[in-house]
Amino acid sequence: MSGELLLKLELRSDPSMLCVVRGTMERLTEVLGFSAAECRSVTRAVDEAITNIMRHSYKNQPHKPIELQVLRLRPDARSGRGDGLEFLLCDRGPAVDPAKMQGRRLDEIKPGGLGLHFIRQSMDIVEFKRARGGNLLRLVKYLQPATPGEAGKRRESLADLGPTNR
């Protein structure tokens, strides 16, 4: 699946750029018609994904390149998918051990291990791969589920959030 490129953002792995990216994402999701809660949730997922690149892929070195592409996915009658957004995050860090890509159990109370949970709770698709000497994280968020099956799946994964999130 590939959509229309809405925006490409290149930045360095300097944590002070995170709030700049959030500023971009807040407006972009607003423009695209996401609800206020969904705007916050998508912005948070992209923010946490970049935070992970800065901390884990680049081990807090602040001058490494990060690229974020945002594509618009159009409704697709064949797959029954609705309108959506695709986020492609690329870094040039070393290959990631997929076994390590895991948050902590949420019933333990300890610092850390939350970022991947936030990303998974927000996004409909989360995929990592190694490509062209870098890491590629692909996130997809549908604007409105086009089929009842999709809607059910989405609601299920958000079941424990309570009413304020939706």
Added chain:
Amino acid sequence: MSGELLLKLELRSDPSMLCVVRGTMERLTEVLGFSAAECRSVTRAVDEAITNIMRHSYKNQPHKPIELQVLRLRPDARSGRGDGLEFLLCDRGPAVDPAKMQGRRLDEIKPGGLGLHFIRQSMDIVEFKRARGGNLLRLVKYLQPATPGEAGKRRESLADLGPTNR
């Protein structure tokens, strides 16, 4: 003069992207320590420059590429320049007739012809050039004037703004 690349943004000439770019610029200028009024002024200049590209360079065609690079300029003892930001805006539109690049007289009251004024009133340097088959607009804003001469020049060009702008 060339600085450190803070951010590169690629977008299409769709006017609904303007508010996304403003979201980015508002946060970036805030992070870099500009005053609230300066953040608004720099954001406005970049917004108006992109508006001009959409309207004039691309004649309102919404799918043409626009590139914005933001570079950090470090203080330079030799030239006496302070910290600053450089904005490079590129489009692939036809060559511009420099004679047409002119706002209206501000003492006439008629619609239009304000964008270039806003850009010049905000920025310390405004330069157009034709490069590599496209148009390049270079804007520079100093964070703090490093020499009294520079400070005087800046204040002079902002003299008619009154107290609320500074």
Added chain:
Amino acid sequence: MQISARRIDKITIFDVIGDIDLANSPEVRKALLKELKEARVPRVVMNMSKVRYIDSSGVASLVEGLKASRDVGSRFILFGLSPSAREVLQLSRLLKIFEVYDDEAQALA
């Protein structure tokens, strides 16, 4: 941006929410000209208190509203300017050309 109209006696109040820029200034222009030129409402008031940002094309739409109001002998009023909107009118040397008030009560008085 959202623009909606309220009518109080012979006054039309436009409530604008969001930024006015190239993406929507034609819509603002159209709404203003309809009310002033077609309906010939004697007083048209723009509630700008929820307008964080207005660009040069938005200012151009307001100037068109102002011109139309002069043509038909109506009043065209702005109130609730944000710092950014105020700056833009000042930079355009239009702040003193428009009839500007702080709040709705003054604009309707």
Added chain:
Amino acid sequence: MQISARRIDKITIFDVIGDIDLANSPEVRKALLKELKEARVPRVVMNMSKVRYIDSSGVASLVEGLKASRDVGSRFILFGLSPSAREVLQLSRLLKIFEVYDDEAQALA
């Protein structure tokens, strides 16, 4: 982000302004641990009403504050959570673990 401390009787109140993220969560952590572990203040209160956004690293700093408060037998309190901050704690299943109040009066009671 700016963090500043006020002292009222034996309570330290941290007023935080701005987003808490990777760029500044270590600073928040340090401020909390100093007050709880070193100064052993019996009640530390975080005024979150000006915190629009808090990321996972910010939540981690708050969890460290909570742990430190339990270690020394102090109270660690949050108030004024924004929708975003509330969501993040809910997503982390921490909203019921922290002592959370709506406003300062309740947090100091």
